Amino acid sequence: MKKSKYSLLLVLTLVLSVFLAACGGKSADNGNEKSEGAKTSNAAQEIKVLSKSEIPTLDSVKTTDEIGFNVLNSINEGLYTQDKDGSSVPALVDGEPEVSEDGKTVTFKLIDAKWSNGDPVTAQDFVFAWQRAIDPATASEYGPYMMNGKIAGAQEITDAAVAKKDFDLNTLGIKAIDEKTLEVKFEKVLPYWKDLMAFPTFYPQNEKFVKEKGNAYASNAENLISNGAFKLTAWKGPTAMEWTLEKNDTYRDADAITLKKITFNVVKDNNAQVNAFEGGEADITDILSSDLVPQYQGDERMVSALQPSVYWIKMNYKNEALANVNIREALAKAFNKEDLAASILNNGSIAANYFVPDKFVTTPDGKDFREKNGDLIVFNADEAKAAWEKGLAELGLDKLELSYLGGDTDSAKKQDEYIVNQLETNLPGLKVNLESVPFAIRLDRAKAGNYDLLHSGWGPDYPDAMTFADLWLTDSPNNEMSYSSTKYDGLITKAEEVAANQEEYVATLQEAERVFLAEDYGVAPTYQRADNILISPKVKGLVALPFGPNYSYKWITVEE
């Protein structure tokens, strides 16, 4: 009884104090006084990181999400790994592998690496993992997505499974010659094969351990082993909102790792992430929502990283008016992207006048892909108007009404309202009906081709212009707008044929991009996204990666 009275009083006091505190204005910043004993001469090599979501799975052949890839990249390694500059460097592979004359077969020698249970990492571990990834019984999403058309035999297995025919997993283009020698066959010449080998879907798995655990494999920290820089020491499973990584002493390059411990906590609310950071509960936040970015503008604790994700407006060729190239040119040039990026997005994103992102692909001469191809569609109200009038005249129309399908998040609505307003202002006689719908509906309608204009984008899974360029092939499932050009298809086919010659390959893809945008006005590019996070000034060495996992914690050190 006494206790409940006391609690009541406490509660009332607290309610009151809310109002009092709210009226008191900003008090002096004393938030950090409780911070752990980092005041000694050697700062504790431990950090606390926030994540916006739980880890759906850590079975490397099944993972599809960024936090899953982040953790996998920390606890495991494949043949290659992404270096500080995002390039793919040898990890489990010993020196330069042997590439066959036609460029389609690569033979890797493995180094002596160990799993955290003491077993050696063998060539068979790769064969086992890859076969699991493509096996329809595994129901992996990324397995077939990453392998079909790239690894020899993958597409055939998927096709056979759909047709309910027999298939043999051993037909997949991967073979263990001996314990330390691995032979991989590609479907075609893949200029980006090293980057592919760094992707978590292609990591090895310890066959004995996976089979022993069966369905429980990777269901929690105990049912998982690692061969990477860290090991997972606490994780109760996919629904856990907290997990811990600790340095793996059996890692091949353990001496290079300073960080001892990373504690992750799930915080889904954006404001709460910032409060946790300000209150000393976290050293690194997850990606900030764009409404929070302006208040940290100029603050050294906010780090912005340009991502290789590009957004554009798709124009559906099934609509007779949009099949007219002048109308497409007009729409693509009629909105001010610089303003969109600077004022509406206001988070470090930049205007996109291209579909192959900036700071994404480096050509053989060491320059950025964009350097030669530059800006292909720029905002120009006068040219837009001229093309518009020409297009309308060709169609015999004096006005046009189009539907515009956009996302339903606050940020998406703001962008879309701005773009629609710009289009209607700069193109007289145009009426655009904006529909803001949830992602799943947008996806359904895109696949069904049920739209006029559609604001969407693409994030790549390996650093090669082809991951963007093959979107617009006539038979690409991601084309979604009935774009079909024999010239464009021909250029992509040519690029694949000349892939062994890097210079010609890149030049052909650049030409394809030019044809698609500057001649056909295939899509109207809008912007390239930047992500922002908050990071404590004492944490150094966090690296943003361009594809797959978005951050690497390997090189982090904590200073005083």
Place this chain on the structure above:
Amino acid sequence: MARYIIKRFIYMLITLFVIASLTFFLMKLIPGTPFSTAGKLSPEQLQIMKENYGLDQPIAVQYAQYIVGLLKGDLGISFQFNNVPVTQLLLERIQPSLVLGFQAIFFGTIIGIVLGVISALKQNTWIDYSSTFIAVLGKSIPNFVFAGVMQYYIGVKLGWLPVLFWKGWDYTIMPTIALAMFPIAITARFMRTEMIDVLGSDYITLAKAKGASSFEVAFKHGLRNALIPVITVLGPLTVSLMTGSLVIEQIFAIPGIGEQFVKAITVNDYSVIMGTTLLFSFMFVVIILIVDILYGVIDPRIRLSGGKK
């Protein structure tokens, strides 16, 4: 009484069955697939995924399978959390929500009743006005505003209480206060109105005439009768608080069921949607039954049908 409860229990099962069926068909109307990468997969790859989870079957077959599973107590597995059984997910996630909801309704009701009774007794004084003011605040300001303000000032700036997370009793204080604001407001307003009504009735005049003290009149005779409408609103309110609050759980990073339910809907995690709906409906019908029984306990004038023997 026992017969009454058995009858109600059978009705309850029928209600749950209807809800389960309705939700199943409504859910199938939501566009999209439960596969997070559906946008990248080719039609063949998508086909394989659907076959693996039996989603390529006709709806009627899926429904039959679902109902059979349900009768066996199998709620299926989650898509978003790689094959975690829904039962396990619900059991894990309902606990924090229950604790939080119970604390909020417990403290909220007590504070609300006290405020309401005092208001009624001291009608049109400054006490009455301040309690009205608190009630208006509690009812009109959304709880996530309280939560955000508290988190920033009490947690970040003053450092009196943990900013967020769910690691001990002190972590529950701020979310409890935020959630309790609404029940405080509701019960205070209902209590005040009912008390004023009851205090003007004949039996109170009689009690006063018998010479009962004003404390006795208010709490022994008045309160009990004024509680009936409060209990009516408290039933559904209790369920809604115990089934978790999306925003409060997100703001304080509490591993509760409220935010999980909303996320399940947005990512088409079919079995989790079904499981959570059933659990919530179950709690709801149980609470309604309890409320009906409580009526009889508080006011003997209300008789339960079938309880006459």
